[in-house]
Amino acid sequence: MRDRLIIGLDVPGVEEARSIVERIGDAGTFYKIGYQLAYAGGFEFASELIGQGKKVFLDLKLHDIGNTVEEGVRSIARMGVTFLTVHAYPQTMRAAVAGRAGSDLKILAVTVLTSYDDNDLVEAGYAPVAPEELVARRAEQARDIGIDGIVCAATEAPRVRGIVGRNRLIVTPGIRPAGAEAGDQKRIVTPGEAIRDGATHLVVARPIVKAADPRAAAQAIVREMTGA
Ligand code: C5P
Secondary structure, X not given: OXXXXXXXXXXXOHHHHHHHHHHHHHHOOEEEEOHHHHHHHHHXXXXXXXXXXXXXXXXXXXXXXXXHHHHHHHHHHHHOOOEEEEEOOHHHHHHHHHHOOOOOOEEEEEOOOOOOOHHHHHHOOOOOOOHHHHHHHHHHHHHHHOOOEEEOOHHHHHHHHHHHOOOOEEEEOOEOOOOOOOOOOOOOEOHHHHHXXXXXXXXXXXXXXXXXXXXXXXXXXXXXXXXO
């Protein structure tokens, strides 16, 4: 279960990130680096983590013309990263799958950003469509293209599981241990619920990195996952 907890290093710099990883010690094996840290020395830090035997999820949500995505993913695969996100546009997903060929890198598709509702989709130029419908359609496309997994809210996990089948990864943020602050997350579930809903991996940032004792916080979450 410990390897199924991904700790989000949502911090402004490498110094803070390194200190959190040290404090967590062997209670954490898998770390997510997003925009904030990636563009502040995070790529070098990713290599440092990989050198220590940790796994890295680069949450870069790539989207560009096919050739650019394919070559970018090829470079990322050479870094030894474990998970990478791309937006679930068919051309982008096909290019990412081609770019990771021959490596252990797993590509995760982000279907519809959880901050988008019907109005945001219309504003962005889509014909009226419910976000859940677009999530389902993109999950089907991701499956058909051979994407390794989907990032979605844990509340959507059972439905997504029904679409992508038994063997694909389902990675869920929006996790809060019982009694933790929700922050800006709207559809939160506990670690136990997320596992029972079929998530293969949980992404947790603030409840661990902002905790007075990040190691104890990570251990408590792993216990809750194991109990489920
Ligand atoms: O602090 P918290 O546990 O809410 O952080 C969750 C992490 O997952 C953040 O890095 C956030 O950007 C990411 N994420 C999310 N919702 C998504 C996709 C990614 O919260 N739909």
